[in-house]
Amino acid sequence: MMHGYTKLVVWLLLLSSSSSYFGHGISDSDLQCLKDLKQSLIDPNGILEAGSENESPWNFTDSPMCDFIGVVCWNPFDDRVLSLRLGNLGLEGPFPRGLELCTSMTTLDLSGNNFTGPLPERISEQMPYVSFLDLSNNSFSGGIPASIMNMTYLNVLVLQHNQFTGGIPAINLSRLISFDVADNSLTGPVPDSLQGFPAGNFTGNPGLCGAPLGKKCKKRFRVRIHVRFIWIREMFVRIRKLLHRINDASIIGASAGFIFGFVVAFYFPHKFLFCGRLQPYTFRVCT
Incomplete structure (x- = not known):
């Protein structure tokens, strides 16, 4: 009897697994x-x-x-x-x-x-x-x-x-x-x-x-110039705000001249040739 019950349980388990498969x-x-x-x-x-x-x-x-x-x-x-x-x-x-x-x-x-x-x-x-x-x-x-x-x-x-x-x-x-x-x-x-x-x-x-295409990639020189320009423009704005707080006109004029000279020298360094002996606080530009 027990043997038959065991066979029945095994058969049911196999049937369950096969149905799921x-x-x-x-x-x-x-x-x-x-x-x-x-x-x-x-x-x-x-x-x-x-x-x-x-x-x-x-x-x-x-x-x-x-x-x-x-x-x-x-x-x-x-x-x-x-x-x-x-x-x-x-x-x-x-x-x-x-x-x-x-x-x-x-x-x-x-x-x-x-x-x-x-x-x-x-x-x-x-x-x-x-x-x-x-x-x-x-x-x-x-x-x-x-x-x-x-x-x-x-x-x-x-x-x-x-x-x-x-x-x-x-x-x-x-x-x-x-x-x-x-x-x-x-x-x-x-x-x-x-x-x-x-x-x-x-x-x-x-x-x-770029490769494998025959078209060369352009250099990013112009992008670098544009970034520099933005940086200098931001510097101008900051200095201008600072100068507005100063009442001394002579200081404003000197600062503006310094900024102008800095920008020109930054973008056109080849236009300037410094020579001669430097004097205290002064220099001479050759022409």
């Missing part, structure tokens, strides 16, 4: 990820609602989420999202929400849609394990987040044909084998860590310069 164990986190994602998207063509010939619509009551259009799970018996391939579906809106809940996702493809606005500053925290990220052929704008540097598993980063501005962050990822930012509005030099990629992956950005 073969019965599409649902990940609540991934399920909420897809729900938040769908809510943040604009689907003017109703693609997600209609599905396709081989893939189910995003109906959270009737279909397993691993059968949804664009959703790929790790295996048929584990409802954890491996990839989201939502390219060329006519989707709109800002960068989708909820992706941080798809904790096992390694691929995100949003290419060929009409997404707009900036990328999240902390994009690496939302997708820490993503190795393939394709956001090309959209209308994303703003700067490329520097936090992409923290996406250590990234192999492919495609940002081509968007409206990104500013400089390219110094992305130095050992696993990165494909990088493309062509046809944006980026400016400044190409970082040294990215100069090994083809020149065509940077074209269409009139403000980019």
Whole structure:
């Protein structure tokens, strides 16, 4: 009798474990990820609602989420999202929400849609394990987040044909084998860590310069001059405020003359040649 009871307990345990394995164990986190994602998207063509010939619509009551259009799970018996391939579906809106809940996702493809606005500053925290990220052929704008540097598993980063501005962050990822930012509005030099990629992956950005592009970067001499000018102008303002507190006209005139001479000598040092023996408190300028 006891032997039969033991067999029954073992059989029930096996049945329980097998049902959790073969019965599409649902990940609540991934399920909420897809729900938040769908809510943040604009689907003017109703693609997600209609599905396709081989893939189910995003109906959270009737279909397993691993059968949804664009959703790929790790295996048929584990409802954890491996990839989201939502390219060329006519989707709109800002960068989708909820992706941080798809904790096992390694691929995100949003290419060929009409997404707009900036990328999240902390994009690496939302997708820490993503190795393939394709956001090309959209209308994303703003700067490329520097936090992409923290996406250590990234192999492919495609940002081509968007409206990104500013400089390219110094992305130095050992696993990165494909990088493309062509046809944006980026400016400044190409970082040294990215100069090994083809020149065509940077074209269409009139403000980019340096290798591998043939356009040399301009020197920053004018910027330094401008900074000096701002510094001297601020000094003028401070001294002027100080002189307003002084009533002695002779002191004001002497101070103003000193300032004028200092500025001229600072910007045109080659115009002056000092010679002769210096006398106490005086000097002679040769002509």
